[in-house]
Amino acid sequence: MKVFVLTGAGISAESGLGTFRDPGGLWRRFDPMRLATPEAFADEPEEVHAFYNLRRQGVREAAPNAAHAALARLEAGLAASGGRLFLCTQNVDDLHERAGSRAVIHMHGELMRARCTACGAGRPWAEDLSVDTACPACGRRGGMRPDVVWFGEVPRHLEAIAAALDESDLFVAIGTSGAVYPAAGFVARAREAGIPTHEINLAPSDTAGLFTEATYGPATQAVPACVDDLLREVSGEVSGKVSGSTP
Template sequence: MYRNIVVLTGAGISAESGIKTFRDQNGLWEQHHIEDVATPEGYARDIDLVERFYNNRWTQLHSGDVQVNAAHVALAELEQQFSGNLLLITQNVDDLHERAGSKRLLHMHGELSKGRCPKSLQTFALREPFGPDNCCTCCIPAIRLRPHIVWFGEMPYGMDRIHDALDNCDLFIAIGTSGTVYPAAGFVDSANHHGAQTVEVNLQQPDRHSQFQYHFTGKAGDIVPKLVADILAGKTIGSESVA
């Protein structure tokens, strides 16, 4: 039996629920240059553009068309039934893990359903799109909320907690992530260094330089429920595992 599990999820798991991945091969997000909509400098240049970009994402997330998939449900089941320690880290800014029931969850890149006061850094639930009237209640006068998103050039959240978990885990699973963007790309090296089994679930075949010990190619919604069932049955990946 594993005792300490760390799971990392990326855009691939949300894409199966209909969430757009946005970024294409040319470095554009919905035809916008990344530096215009995903940097503090871009926000300072054109607040309205950045707010429109994130409001479109917020609207899609709350449209009713986006639903959790079997991988989200399986990870919530793992949390509820696993007797050891588990930390679910997501690079995604949607709330699909929460909808599925996950609670031991860390959003390292922020959350689309929250706004943040630029001065106090306090966060607020975002029940309507961003705009000049969507302000904090912590300052006098109130300050316009910015997206609670980690932009390029900013530090992801919870890194101390993440590194502590990786240092002590005996199983690290990465699901639906490209593994090319740091610091998340270095998580597998840290887990390997501390003797954990490392597992990758992805639509694409692994790169020949991949540091993961085990690879499962296919949809997260097909593979993750089987992996979770094996883990809860006391099986280890790569031996008795039938995923």
């Protein structure tokens, strides 16, 4: 079985990381046009750095939760049965990796990486950034930025994402608002291809009506339960193939 999982901010909320569009979310409290665009970084780099330094600190202090761990278990279980998990996240945190997931596609970049706007070099980065931070590759100061996708920039890995989605046997969206494109359009693409779709969320998303199945509740409860069901299904398929084989 090939499973495509899309995760959003909701999967990390129980780890203490803020969501974006929910009541009290980051973009309800802060203006994204002042903090999350290339223009904002050019005009007010100190303000942008302060915001992302605070978010980076939050990621450092957060720990993966049971939902992240369940997806790492799903990845291993599918691989053991000859299947595959394609884990695509809109999140810029590293909680999937810290929970044990080996292959994570970050379509919106990674907060724990930095990139130089002068030479383009990127590298892991867990500390604060400032206008005085020098690029380790070219030495320029003032050009180091969080290696995340800002508003007005193109999400990453879109070709690989589209190919994996088209090849999947199941599409699952976890903790997403259904409001941010192109990710919000993945469920429609899956439906057009005849792929079963499952939403796991605290409440129905903006695209809830497009899913063929839904589970609503805290991610730390809903995701492990759904993973258990999937692994039992996969185990049954494998057992059926073995028992039906001929010497």
